[in-house]
Amino acid sequence: MLPETVMTYLHDAARQSRTALPDRNTSLFAAGVLDSFSLVDFVTLLESECGIRVADAELRPENFDTIARVEAFIERARMN
Amino acid sequence: MSCYITGCGAALPARIVTNEELAPQLGVTPEWIEAKSGIRERRWAEAHESASELAAIAVREALNDAGARAGQIDYLIGGTLSPDYQVPGIAPLVQRTLAGCGNVPAVDLRVGCCAILYSLQIARALIESHAARHIVCFGAEAQSKGLELNERSAELSMLFGDGAGAVMVSHQPHNSANDFALRVDDVLIATDGNFAEDLGVRAPGSGNGARWLDTGQMEAGLHRPAMNGRSVILHAVRKLSEAAAAITTRNEINCAQIDLVIPHQANANLLRSLSAQLRIPDERIVSNVARYGNTSGASAFLALTQAKREGRLRPGARILFLAFGAGFTWGAALGQVINLPSGC
Numbered sequence: 574m575l576p577e578t579v580m581t582y583l584h585d586a587a588r589q590s591r592t593a594l595p596d597r598n599t600s601l602f603a604a605g606v607l608d609s610f611s612l613v614d615f616v617t618l619l620e621s622e623c624g625i626r627v628a629d630a631e632l633r634p635e636n637f638d639t640i641a642r643v644e645a646f647i648e649r650a651r652m653n
Numbered sequence: 654m655s656c657y658i659t660g661c662g663a664a665l666p667a668r669i670v671t672n673e674e675l676a677p678q679l680g681v682t683p684e685w686i687e688a689k690s691g692i693r694e695r696r697w698a699e700a701h702e703s704a705s706e707l708a709a710i711a712v713r714e715a716l717n718d719a720g721a722r723a724g725q726i727d728y729l730i731g732g733t734l735s736p737d738y739q740v741p742g743i744a745p746l747v748q749r750t751l752a753g754c755g756n757v758p759a760v761d762l763r764v765g766c767c768a769i770l771y772s773l774q775i776a777r778a779l780i781e782s783h784a785a786r787h788i789v790c791f792g793a794e795a796q797s798k799g800l801e802l803n804e805r806s807a808e809l810s811m812l813f814g815d816g817a818g819a820v821m822v823s824h825q826p827h828n829s830a831n832d833f834a835l836r837v838d839d840v841l842i843a844t845d846g847n848f849a850e851d852l853g854v855r856a857p858g859s860g861n862g863a864r865w866l867d868t869g870q871m872e873a874g875l876h877r878p879a880m881n882g883r884s885v886i887l888h889a890v891r892k893l894s895e896a897a898a899a900i901t902t903r904n905e906i907n908c909a910q911i912d913l914v915i916p917h918q919a920n921a922n923l924l925r926s927l928s929a930q931l932r933i934p935d936e937r938i939v940s941n942v943a944r945y946g947n948t949s950g951a952s953a954f955l956a957l958t959q960a961k962r963e964g965r966l967r968p969g970a971r972i973l974f975l976a977f978g979a980g981f982t983w984g985a986a987l988g989q990v991i992n993l994p995s996g997c
Contacts, residue, residue, distance in 0.1 A: 602883070609882045609886045609922075610923075612883055612886065612887060613886060629847075629888070632887050634884055634887065
């Protein structure tokens with residue numbers, strides 16, 4: 574589960590893009606919730622709210638494409 | 654030992670391509686382009702204009718600005734993503750057009766949008782090692798000639814503009830015709846080749862199979878600029894922020910003491926993200942992206958020339974250059990406009 578602040582960010586982003594937050598396995602980019610520019614803010618938020626540091630090698634858009642992938646990424650990052 | 658930028662110059666094609674003209678070809682609206690990039694128009698080269706021709710104009714202007722002659726040049730360093738030919742490089746083509754320029758070394762750097770930083774680093778090293786005293790560095794692009802104009806390529810093709818910029822770098826500040834000299838105090842450059850395929854032009858090239866260019870590669874669009882925009886901006890914002898922090902820290906200053914940032918003009922949204930990350934107000938970041946688009950290897954040279962023309966390079970001003978490009982390559986340079994005694 575992602576922290577409430579992260580989910581609030583995604584809900585707000587979806588609202589601003591006049592779309593609905595997609596299910597956990599559907600692309601946030603394709604749904605228009607995230608784009609290149611909001612992705613920077615989103616990753617910064619994940620780092621601060623989840624207590625992780627995204628390594629350079631992991632700084633790849635596909636890690637943040639769906640809610641399920643973000644959750645899996647956070648779990649991996651916390652274990653490392 | 655320091656080196657000094659004693660003059661700068663710029664060249665832009667006359668043809669203005671507005672969002673209104675471009676948007677229908679990309680299947681988007683003019684407003685969409687501006688919202689995504691901050692770009693309202695860009696310059697595109699005509700069929701008869703090449704990157705080297707634009708570069709030569711910018712170099713001549715930089716020489717004039719510095720009060721120097723082509724015969725004084727000891728070294729030419731050029732950066733481009735859109736050379737006239739695959740081989741030879743663009744620098745020899747510029748060298749041959751400069752009347753009075755000797756048979757000096759003329760080399761290309763293939764570092765994308767970081768041309769200004771890599772060329773300044775090399776120029777500084779050449780001057781410090783006494784291998785050269787006067788070096789011309791330039792960046793030039795005619796990228797529009799490689800763009801695909803359809804809906805699939807909208808996010809990339811909306812960005813790029815053509816142009817060239819140049820600087821004269823000298824071992825001393827005294828040859829400036831306009832009492833201008835920007836001392837280059839430090840240059841920090843870096844590379845992470847793990848993301849090489851996220852930004853670039855892959856063909857012609859020996860990494861694409863049996864032939865360095867064939868119809869299959871062309872059908873796949875490997876001969877056109879390609880960019881993973883999400884990856885580029887993620888890394889660009891992080892690396893540029895880190896580079897700014899590193900270069901200011903090792904020179905014992907902080908970002909609040911920077912008077913002017915001259916960044917690569919990727920797009921307005923990236924510049925805004927950078928402004929927020931560095932906590933440097935927008936008005937201290939030189940931007941021409943709305944009028945010229947992303948001019949890749951030329952962009953920071955153009956922004957520097959613009960800042961000088963606008964009188965923003967005041968004596969004492971601390972200047973921070975930032976650039977990020979294909980490779981990935983990135984970095985920062987720190988300089989200061991110096992006070993020249995009258996008559997120098």
